[in-house]
Amino acid sequence: MTSYSESQRLLAEASSCLAGGVASSLRAAMKPVPLYAASASGSRIRDVDGNEYIDYLLAYGPSVLGHAHPGLIERIHRAMQHGITFGLQHEGELALAKRLTEILPCADQVAFSGSGTEAVMLALRLARAYTGKRRIVRFHGHYHGWSDGIFTSFPSADMRVSGAVGGAADTILPGTAGQSESSLEDIILLPWNDEQAIESLLRDSHADIAAVITEPVMCNSGCIAPKPGYLEKLRELTAELGVVLIFDEVITGFRLALGGAQQRFGITPDLMTMGKALGGGIALSAVGGKRDIMKLIEDGTVSHLGTLNGSGVAMAAGLATIDELERNDGEALARMERLADSLTGGLRTLLEQHGIQGVVNGIGPVFHFMFVPLAEVTDFDAFSKRDSARYATFAELMLQEGVLVRPSGLWYVSAAHTEQDIAATLAAADRVLARLA
Ligand SMILES: Cc1ncc(COP(=O)(O)O)c(C=O)c1O
Incomplete structure (x- = not known):
């Protein structure tokens, strides 16, 4: 026993x-x-x-x-000997940012943070600032971290599905006690893999909707693949109606392909989030996206903060993980x-x-x-x-x-x-x- x-x-x-x-x-x-x-x-x-x-x-x-992994440990060890974190810029940040912009189809630029939750927070903020709109569409059964602005009860059937913006069925249950119900007021919850549901919502309400965020594969609830044509439809509709499409690749990044699900499926979102495998076990996450959205960080429109962002150790871990995954083709x-x-x-x-x-x-x-x-x-x-x-x-x-x-x-x-x-x-x-x- x-x-x-x-x-x-x-x-x-x-x-x-x-x-x-x-x-x-x-x-x-x-x-x-x-x-x-x-x-x-x-x-x-x-x-x-x-x-x-x-x-x-x-x-x-x-x-x-x-x-x-010996290669990863060696690189982290070497980085630590030069200082664990600086609160200054360093070449490791530049090197990892360059590599990621080469690898990730949607990323003209990236921004670093420490967890998937933080990356999602930044992506939503960028989408709202870029579009000047406030509502976010997310899907039943998907998980995007535990921040108040997106965390719903999970993965439970008591998440209520929004019928229409502002409609009677529009209340979503918070995921935990202590989370203000009003923090989810801007969230619209829809069934996933349902082209009709997203099309009718976006056609009716796109004037209020900043972003659609989706796991490209519903890894958090059954590893369900997108139906043929579904991600393409999300891409088409969001592009047509001025809504930012965010792929949450915290699980699929560095896993479905080095360039994530977007590479594997050949569909390029406007923004993406990564975490988990990105640092091979060291706390590291990133948002990647189109230049005209990411530049809102550069011009100061969107605040992106974090004491430990871009630490020497995390950058070394990200670079080593890429090297190991790229080795021998x-x-x-x-x-x-x-x-x-x-x-x-x-x-x-x-x-x-x-x-x-x-x-x-x-x-x-x-x-x-x-x-x-x-x-x-x-x-x-x-x-x-x-x-x-x-x-x-x-x-x-x-x-x-x-x-x-x-x-x-x-x-x-x-x-x-x-x-x-x-x-x-x-x-x-x-x-x-x-x-x-
Ligand atoms: C798709 C997805 N997004 C975001 C997160 C949140 O990441 P973290 O736990 O690093 O905050 C997770 C975590 O499991 C996830 O699976």
Whole structure:
């Protein structure tokens, strides 16, 4: 029987001085206990009880190169020796900004910050200032960080969908106590992947709407791909009606392709946000966009602030991550994709063999595994029918088998995973699904 006693002991001790016992609320959900990590390298992570896991949580996404990647560590170490952060400009900022403007199709310029939440805040501010309009369209089931201006209850069915601007169904529930309801007054919530809904809203109300923000793949609720033509339609409509199109590529950036989903799908938004994989595990996020929007920062129209923005360490981490992902013609991303394909294919086969109804939705090295009585999950309503409790049990049993997966069902594959890891993971899933069936 796997022991988690040391994690349990530390959690109890932390609960007296660390609010909730964890550093980010979501982490409290892990069963049987939120694990305490001792160390991690490559695709493996070890907890304080001496258990070792193949890691598909990957720190909720950032560890795209795997843990403790030697190239990344060496570059961060070298940067630290020159000073961790300066509060002055330095060549690292210039170098990373240049590389990103070459890599990201929509980015004539970039601006740096520390988290995906901050990048989204800046992108929304830029869109409002650029258009002189105030309302923002966002979609059911998408997540754009936890700032008051966009955080809705998530990913729950009690998010109300806006019928029309100012209409009766227009109230959106805040995501948390302490968040002013008025902070969401400017948000319009629509179902995603529904061309008619966005077209009729934008045609009626574009005079009030500054931006449409979307995850290009709905990674946060079921890894649902855009329907053929949907992102193209968003692009066409927003361009025609003077609305800024923002791709939130905090998950898809440096993952679906080096240039993100916009490169993979060939659709260029006006603004984009990146975070997670951008710093390979160091706090770093960015907004990229068209020059005429980004220049609002340069001319002082839009404030962009942050004490630690552009730190020497973060810039070195971003540059090293790009170098590693670009090495040998992008071999790492191609391998991640191949391994993810064999993992998702293997999981689908196992579901069939065990007679368990489930869906594995994936695109590139990020996918969602869920137990759901449906042949496919292509929208938020279908995603809401999944059996979360059963999946949490699956995740808990996988831990006992030496595989760490997020209790919600989202998996990441890193550049450090190997074919042996995938084979071991599928063998573990086989045993666990046999128990569940
Ligand atoms: C699509 C998306 N946008 C924004 C965020 C917020 O990023 P952070 O947690 O770094 O603030 C997340 C985090 O999961 C995300 O998935």
